[in-house]
Amino acid sequence: MENGTALSKGEGFLSRMALNDNKAGMEGLDRDKINKIIMETSKGSRFYENELKREQQVNQRIEKMMLQKAQITEEQLKKAQAQVEKVALELERNRDLSRVIVHVDMDAFYAAVEMRDCPELEDKPMAVGSMSMLSTSNYHARKYGVRAAMPGFIAKKLCPNLVIVPPNFDKYRAVSDEIREIFADYDPHFQPVSLDEAYLDFTDHLEKRQSWPESSLKQQIQHLQEAVQEEKDLSPVLFEDSPSSSPSLIGSEGVSGAAMAVEVFGTSVEEAVKEMRFRIEQKTMLTASAGIAPNLMLAKVCSDKKKPNGQYRLPSTREAVMDFIQNLPVRKVSGIGKVSEKMLNALGISCCSHLGQRMALLSLLFSETAWHHFMQISLGLGSTYISRHEERKSISTERTFKELSKVEEQLSLCRELCDDLAGDMKKEGLKGKTVTLKLKNVNFEVKTRASTVPYAVATVDEIFAIAKDLLKTEVENESPQPLRLRLMGVRISAFVSLDDKKPLQKSIVSFLQPGKADSTGFTQEMHQKLEKKPISDFSIQTWCFGGPPPVHMCQKQEGGPWRIKQKGLEGGQISDQQSFFQRAHAKRLELLAEKSSTQEEGQRENVSVITPIDVHAQNGIESSVEVHKSKASGCLENDIIFSIETHASTSGCGSSVSKSLTCPVCFRQVETTDLNVFNGHIDQCLSTASRKPNQSAYPDSESDLEFDIDHKVAENWNGECKVEAKDLESKRVYPQEAQCSSRNDFDEMVLSISGHNNSMVSKLPQACYDKGSVLICPVCQLTQDTDDLNVFNHHVDLCLNQDVLHELHGQTSSPINPPSVTKSKAVDGGQLLPRQASKGKSKRRDSPSCPCSKRAKGLGPHKTIDKFFR
DNA sequence: ATACATACC
């Protein structure tokens, strides 16, 4: 221990504190001198001590890694090498050089704005921020080692003449709006990264641009020249020094004296980007730099290359890309920060070519996500499509302050934060279920405490009620010492749609979107195909949410009596596994729906499985749920399709239909025919499906009863049995007679219990599960000829990622054969980008994909599946 | 689901 600490202290040269010169305008600085000043200024501070601690943690991580490395055998390495090569080949096969991606970045943005607006600052070293923290520095200041994310007081030590200007975000936002207007002319779908930065896909613009006839350009020039000439003729005096530095630049000043400069740009990418930068400068008097490359990752690196006020294009050839990557320091790649850099450095990796060389090793030392990312970098691959940021996933507010130790003050601050947050949420129309409290003590140690409630919160009081408890718990944990805080923050996540415009379950909702035919989005043809049933006045609209998990996916219940829960009340009933499979099914149906809408012919034997269950009987008279299992030919046992029926009214004339739909998740009647309302209900149901027991999202008028059934009885699950009913409120227990009526498709026993309106279901005992164990892919529904979970997992992954067409053409009997072009996740900058919608006019190919076909979002990566299966 | 760490601007 002591040894290790001493060691890491000795070698731990505080890479965290040292100057980070990975920034334009900071080349060739006297690092040693600068670092010395930084250290002297920081040493002994609480911040410094904490950084030291964290540095040691990183060092320990590295030590661990090196230990692991030492234990790797030749054989393992060889095997890994083979695997790595396979992945590389797959990635290579999907390399897409067809897009022209541009990354634009304003030069020293905040600082530049301030300098523009205050000529006094022109030739001075300056930075925007405060004595505590700087957000940008101008290039003059960078020569002193002053940079963003450096506290002002240290910057002042480095550069005593530094002028620090407080930030003016409203102004930056206004400028940002201006430049974004220009961006939109080149790519209406551009992706802003921050106020001063964006990714644009120039491909489409360039195509249009190509068709600009040369003659038209010439005409334009001529026209302008004539105009200039006219002006000159009218007032020759004003044109003595018309600028003409660039051949195509036509300078002119109108009679009024207003400056008019016209520049004509060609049709190449470079010209287009120059034009855009020119327009930015005209409009804002600020300069921007740009990078042009075949993908986002490269474009980002390129935009840094000619900073400030320059641009760099990386040609779209494999050769150029590989050359470019060769000596590129890994740290330059977005997503590789100081920790990753340090870990890689420890393995002798400092530039991207090393990454490729040591890939086998990396695959053994890092997580799959990590080494796949490294692999992409080493091949110069990155996401090739840009996407507007989708819905936010969290919203938060935090504040740093002078030490705060009094509980009352902490609580009132907490309330203040909640108040702010509630305001922000209201602005955005958000409601969320998870509240996270963030605390940083005076030693810079950060803690987060979260709590998820079954309902969505949005108001101050709601948020504070939760945050306050979290805070109190922490205060109590620390007592009798007080919490000595320097920062507090509150965050809300796990959003729930307020209205129906922001649905949670995208796949399901898109699947259910109101379509041409009926409220489920299904056309009648689709119904016919799916159900092989004629269309009649009694139409069954089919939904598929995934059946019971195959045997291996069921969690064993550890001993004890079998719990029986009231159907529809118990969230735990729909376990995580099930909800996963629901999604898988929904996905499959989504694909199917797409196929059905594009292809008219053919009934699909392997998907048109019908196991309609009428879960209607909640009328309170019959105290049992009737389960009808009717099988169509070719029906697969594990497929479950809930039928949503719009019954012809029994009392009326047959043309009127009842006004309710049955939720396939909670089995309740939803009194609506409005699909949006219904979708909202289902989303709610699905999203609360994994909530804790006794936190029903749909509280029922029935008393909260819990029933225990004897294991032995359950095994004979037919006929009569005794159950114990426990009133959760009064805690009273009384025996009940029950009738086991049926076994439903969730592998649950359905019981009618005398004296209760609702039926109960119970997980069947393990003995029941163990009969006929097969692995059935939840996506393609085919029985898999393996019991190796790894093989199975792999199959499911592939299935989930099948290209829509591959999936739907359905020739391949087993999706284990991966499609040649896979839809992909895109890892870029360490951030997972959502896949592009398959619809739309764009004819672009998809970005290269990780051959493991791991999904970035939605259905979840291997890990998710692994969790279920291990 | 929670906690913590890393990363980006």
Added chain:
DNA sequence: TACTGGTATGTAT
């Protein structure tokens, strides 16, 4: 005197 604030995501439990 003084080392941010907001968001997303990865990793481990």
